[in-house]
Amino acid sequence: MKTAWDYTALADAYLKRPDYSGAAIDALLAHAGVGAGARVCDIGAGAAHLTLELAARGLAVTAVEPNDAMRRNGTARTAKLPAVQWREGTGEATGEPAGAFELVTFGSSFNVTDRPAALRESARILKDRGWFACLWNHRDLEDPLQAGIEKVIAQQVPGYGYGVRREDQTAVIDASGLFETVHRLEGRVEHRQSKADCVEAWRSHATLQRQAGERFEAVIAAIQRLLDATPGAQITVPYTTRIWMARRK
Secondary structure (H helix, E strand, C coil), rough: CCCCCCCCCCCCCHHHCCCCCHHHHHHHHHCCCCCCEEEEEEEEECCCHHHHHHHEEEEEEEECCCCHHHHHHHHHHHHCCCCEEEEEECCCCCCCCCCCCEEEEEEECHHHHCCHHHHHHHHEEHHHHHHHEEEEEEEEECCCCHHHHHHHHHCCCCCCCCCCHHHHHHHHHHCCCCCCCCEEEEEEEEEEEEEHEEEEEEEEHHHHHHHHHHHHHHHHHHHHHHCCCCCCEEEEEEEEEEEEEECCC
């Protein structure tokens, strides 16, 4: 399925992305009152990072993903989980029936949708008083290594910005008029990985790829040099999982 953001070339690199904070996901489900057996639609499910976390907690997950390559990877990772089903669709047009889900989630995908349209679609497929949630992993940019990477990016891509993925989502959710009070949750997670896997994870960064354009490989090479100069074979990347969630009116 064609979308404005094409993740085909990034699909395998996405496998190196960090997991979300388990504590943050537990808090999300507790706040929504969603337990084992509940039906959840995970939209923009990609390589199944959030899908796997939800399934591990006993939820019945319909994973919606528009990109064929991403969906293949996600399907392979969840092949032994009968409670997970994969569908082709987008945040704006999931193809799912109205009123079917107790929870709709967007794991690092809400920012690449038409957000007002995605909120309308979420409200349509949610049960009465069901919950919407969007979440991202945000790197700790005050960490010395991450600050160094930010400096590298700024040098290679002047004016680089992370776009709406690092913005407060409250205003756009409120503006839809479809949901009640927006709640924010957070949880810390440290991702231990090899330097090679870190480079591959950066290759999955669609926002960077779009803004860097023909400079993308030069940025990746500069990040590689910085990592090579860092002692040790592995690095620890600190993240905060940030969640915005609201109940359907």
